[in-house]
Amino acid sequence: xxxxxxxxxxxxxxxxTSRVIxxxxxxxxxxxxxxxxxxxxxxxxxxxxxxxxxxxxxATTSLGxxxxxxxxxxxEQLDRIAWAPPNFALDIRDEYAxxxxxxxxxxxxxxSWFVTGGGQANEDAVTIAxxxxxxxxxxxxxxxxxxxxxxxxxxxxxxxxxxxxxxxPGGTVRFWAPNPxxxxxxxxxxxxxxxxxxxxxxxVVAAEKFDSIAAILLEPVVGSEGLIVYPDGYLAGVQALAExxxxxxxxxxxxxxxxxxxxxxxxxxxxxxxDMITFGKGCNSGAVPLGGVLIREGLARHFDSSFFPLGQTxxxxxxxxxxxxxxxxxxxxxxxxxxxxxIECWIREAMEVLVQRHSIVGHVRGxxxxxxxxxxxxxxxxxxxxxxxxxxxxxxxxxxxxxxxDGLLMHGKYSIPQxxxxxxxxxxxxxxxxxxxxxxxxxxNNQLGVLx
Numbered sequence: 526x527x528x529x530x531x532x533x534x535x536x537x538x539x540x541x542t543s544r545v546i547x548x549x550x551x552x553x554x555x556x557x558x559x560x561x562x563x564x565x566x567x568x569x570x571x572x573x574x575x576x577x578x579x580x581x582x583x584a585t586t587s588l589g590x591x592x593x594x595x596x597x598x599x600x601e602q603l604d605r606i607a608w609a610p611p612n613f614a615l616d617i618r619d620e621y622a623x624x625x626x627x628x629x630x631x632x633x634x635x636x637s638w639f640v641t642g643g644g645q646a647n648e649d650a651v652t653i654a655x656x657x658x659x660x661x662x663x664x665x666x667x668x669x670x671x672x673x674x675x676x677x678x679x680x681x682x683x684x685x686x687x688x689x690x691x692x693x694p695g696g697t698v699r700f701w702a703p704n705p706x707x708x709x710x711x712x713x714x715x716x717x718x719x720x721x722x723x724x725x726x727x728x729v730v731a732a733e734k735f736d737s738i739a740a741i742l743l744e745p746v747v748g749s750e751g752l753i754v755y756p757d758g759y760l761a762g763v764q765a766l767a768e769x770x771x772x773x774x775x776x777x778x779x780x781x782x783x784x785x786x787x788x789x790x791x792x793x794x795x796x797x798x799x800d801m802i803t804f805g806k807g808c809n810s811g812a813v814p815l816g817g818v819l820i821r822e823g824l825a826r827h828f829d830s831s832f833f834p835l836g837q838t839x840x841x842x843x844x845x846x847x848x849x850x851x852x853x854x855x856x857x858x859x860x861x862x863x864x865x866x867x868i869e870c871w872i873r874e875a876m877e878v879l880v881q882r883h884s885i886v887g888h889v890r891g892x893x894x895x896x897x898x899x900x901x902x903x904x905x906x907x908x909x910x911x912x913x914x915x916x917x918x919x920x921x922x923x924x925x926x927x928x929x930x931d932g933l934l935m936h937g938k939y940s941i942p943q944x945x946x947x948x949x950x951x952x953x954x955x956x957x958x959x960x961x962x963x964x965x966x967x968x969x970n971n972q973l974g975v976l977x
Contacts, residue, residue, distance in 0.1 A: 555926070558570055558576065558929065559571040559572075562590075562591065563578075563586075563589070563590025563591050564589075564590060564591060565589040565590060565591075565947070565949060565950075566578050566589050566590075566946060566947045566949065566950045566954055567590070568590070568934065574932065575932060576929065576932050576933070576934050577932060577933050577934065577954060577957060577958050577961070578590070578934050578946070578947065579933055579934055579935045579944055579945070579946050579958045579962075580934050580935055580936045580943065580944075580945050580946075581807070581945050581946060581947050582811055583806070583936070584748065584749075584780045584785070584806055584807065584895075584945045585806040585807060585810070585811035586807075586810045586811045586947055587783055587784060587785065587806075587807035587810050587852075587861075587947055587948050587949075588807075588810040588852055588855060588856070588861070588947060588948065588949055589810070589947040589949045589950075592810055592812075592852070592855070592949075594851050594852075594854075594855050595809060595810060595812045595848050595851045595852055595855075596812070597851070598847040598848055598850065598851035599812060599813065599844050599847055599848055599851075601847065602617065602843050602844055602846075602847035603844070605843075606843055607843060607844060608839075608842065608843060609843060611639075611836065611837065611838070611839075611840040611841050612836075615841075615843060615846070617843055617846040617847055617850065618639075618841050618843075618846050620846075620850055621637070621846045621849050621850040621853070622636065622637040624850060624853050624854075625637050625817075625819060625853070626819075626822075628789045628790075628853065628862075629789075629790065629802065629819050629821075630789075630790060630792045630793050630798045630802075631798065631821045631822065633821060633822040633823055634821075634822045635802075635819045635820055635821050635822055635825065636819075636820050636822065636825035637817050637818070637819055637820075638653070638817055638818040638820065638835070638840075639815070639816075639817040639840050639841040639842075639845065639846070640816045640817055640818075640837060640839075640840055641814040641815065641816060641837070641839050641840075641842070641845070642672075642805050642814055642815070642816040643671075643672060643777070643779030643803060643804070643805030643806060643816045644671065644672020644673060644674050644677035644816075645672070645674070645677070645816060645837070646779065646803035646804060646805055646816040646817055646818050647671040647672050647677050647680055647742065647775075647777055647779075647803050648672065648674065648676045648677050648680075649818055649835055650740075650742070650775050650801050650803050650818045651663050651676075651680065651739070651740055651742065651775070652835065653801070653818065653820065653835075654739040654740035654773040654775065654800075654801070655739045655740075656827075656831075656834070657739075657773060657824055657827055658739045658740075658771065658772075658773060660736065660737055660738055660739035661696050661737060661739060662696050662697075662698055662733055662737050662738045662739060663680065663696055663697050663698070663738070663739055663740045663741075663742055664697075664698050664699070664700055664726075664729065664730070664733075664738060664740070664741045664742070664772075665680050665681070665682050665697060665698075665699055665700075665741075665742045665743070666682050666699065666700060666701070666702040666743060666744075666747075667682040667683070667699050667700070667701055667702070668682055668683065668702065668704065668747055668750045668751055668753060669681055669682040669683060669742075669743070669744055669747065669750055669777075670682075670683055670685060670744075670748060670749050670750050671742060671744075671777055673685060673689075674689075675689045675692050675693055675694075676693070676694060678690075678693060679693035679694055679695075679696075679697050680697055680742055682699050682750070683749075683750045684913070698729065698733050698738075700725060700726050700729045701722070701725060702722060702726075702743070702747075702753075702755065702759070703715075703718045703719060703722045703753070703755050703756055703759050704751070704753050705718055705753075705754075705756055705890075706753075706887075706888045706890070706899060706907070707907065709722075710722055710725070715756035715757070716756070716758070718756055718759075719756050719757070719758045719759045719762060722759060722762075723759065723762040723763070723766065726763065726766060727766060730766065730770055730772075735770040735771070735772070736770075736771070738770065738772050739772070739773060740772060740773040740774070740775050741763060741767050741772055741773075741774050741775065742775045742777060743760070743763065743774075743775070743776060743777065744776070744777045744778075744780070744781065745760060745776050745777075745778065745781055745791035745792065745795055745797070746780075746781050746786060746791055746892055746895060748779075748780040748781070748895075749780075749936075749938055749943075750938065751897065751938070751939070751941055752890065752891065752895065752896065752897030752941060752943050753890070754890050754891065754892050760795055760797040761796070761797050763797075764797050764798075764799070767800075773800045773801065773824070774799040774800050774801075775799055775800065775801045775802070775803065776790070776791065776792055776799040776801070776802050776803070777803050778790050778791055778792070778802050778803060778804050779803060779804060779805040779806050779816065780806060780807075780895070780945075781895065782802065782804040782806075782807060782808065783804065783806075783807040783808050783852070783853075783856065783862070784807070784856055784861050784862040784863070784864065784865055784893075784894075784948050785807060785865060785893055785894055785895050785945070785948075786865055786892045786893035786894070786895055787863055787864075787865035787866035787868075787869060787892065787893035787894070788862060788863065788865075788893075789862045790802060791892075794892065794893065800820075800821055800824060801818055801819060801820050801821070801824070802818070802819040803816070803817070803818050803819075804816060804817055804818075804819065805817070808849050808852065808853075809845065809848035809849040809851070809852045810848075810852050810947075812848040812852075813842070813844050813845050813848055814839070814842075814845065815842070815845035815848065815849055856948070861948045861949065864894075864948050865892075865893030865894040865895075865948060866893065868893065868894040868946065868948070868950070868955070869891065869892065869893050869894065869896075871952050871955045871956075872891065872894070872896045872944055872955065873889075873891070873896075875955065875956070875959040876889040876891075876896060876898065876944075877889070878959075878963075879898065879959070879962070879963060879966065882963065882966075883963075883966045883967070883970060884904060884970075885900050885901065885902075885910065885966060885969065885970055885973070886898050886899070886900065886901075886966065887899045887900065887901030887904050887907055887909075888901075888907075891944070894944075894945060894946055894947075894948060894950075895943075895944075895945050896943065896944045896945070897937065897941050897942065897943045897944070898941065898942055898944075899940060899941055900921075900940040900941070900942070900969075901940070902973075909939065909940045910940040911939060911940045912939070912940075913938070913939040918939075920969075920972075920973075921937070921939070921940055924942070924965060924969055925937065925942070927965060927968065928961065928962070928965045931961050931964070931965065932961065933958055933961040933962065933965075935962070942962075944958070944962075946958070
């Protein structure tokens with residue numbers, strides 16, 4: 526009888542090619558790193574290579590990889606019950622929602638609607654805003670990413686919405702938000718940038734008829750679409766405009782939430798409190814799919830007497846609740862929600878060294894443990910190394926690929942590499958990462974024939 530067992534060599538050979546479709550990539554290009562396990566801020570490949578995760582995966586593993594407390598919480602929950610209908614009450618659901626209410630920026634507290642990721646959270650937040658206001662339109666910024674499903678793509682302002690535009694629902698109106706380094710408002714003065722940006726938004730609201738607009742959805746710090754920190758006063762101005770027009774303000778904190786910018790939420794670090802907050806990614810360090818919408822109590826109370834017409838099989842999944850609560854408790858116990866302020870000092874110092882050493886670095890910016898740099902071909906003109914609309918992105922793609930080959934994982938779009946390390950990273954590991962980044966920039970300078 527022929528053996529049905531597969532030896533390790535055969536299995537390895539079979540897995541050298543995969544039937545898995547990889548996101549955001551040409552399937553026939555390159556060979557992805559095969560990860561065997563994760564330890565803290567490090568990936569370990571199947572051949573034993575160590576890769577420093579300077580991106581927290583996809584801005585997700587805020588507590589690093591394989592955090593013991595989260596793993597134990599999931600195992601304990603598995604022993605109790607792995608799934609229960611979302612309309613059943615479970616202690617773990619109530620405990621996590623109560624902990625989030627205490628963590629959130631509203632004095633009145635909040636209620637949580639749980640989903641399985643940030644894109645779903647943004648979709649449902651918009652639906653909730655429409656239900657609360659009876660209005661249809663939603664305003665979002667051009668430089669934004671809110672998800673990749675059809676509906677969340679419709680909310681996205683970047684090129685990543687293009688693939689699904691033919692099927693997207695209507696109702697989204699986009700506007701330009703500030704970008705101090707590449708101002709759409711033709712100024713290098715941050716205060717004037719804010720004044721012009723708010724005047725522009727006010728005109729958009731008026732042109733769209735303010736009482737038809739349900740919500741303004743914004744990332745309080747722009748994430749993958751350029752890592753932009755808005756000038757002081759802009760978000761406060763948006764809040765005032767929204768309040769005046771009866772528009773619900775939603776902060777997309779899928780990246781910025783849970784300590785990424787040096788506070789539990791960016792709303793607290795910046796000092797502007799929205800009506801709703803969407804979250805995902807770092808809420809449980811990516812242990813299992815989890816996201817949600819935090820709705821301030823005054824708004825959520827509407828559904829005490831009105832039907833809530835949303836539901837998902839995996840909403841408030843017990844394993845998600847257990848992992849989220851465990852991560853939250855770890856961050857509170859170890860002061861990790863504010864540790865981003867300390868990490869910010871390390872990164873700022875290291876970034877300033879790179880600016881001094883490499884003329885190709887045109888600008889650096891960030892908040893907490895969330896930083897980006899713009900690579901330019903000319904500092905004086907701010908000409909980007911590769912423009913976002915260029916069909917040839919090979920220079921930047923090679924830069925990231927060579928970094929990965931050297932043992933450093935970083936992400937970025939266009940000519941903007943981003944640094945988003947786990948909140949648990951040590952200063953020595955940050956220094957190791959910047960040493961590798963320094964070498965990569967030197968290599969890139971030499972490839973382009975640019976003097977350091």
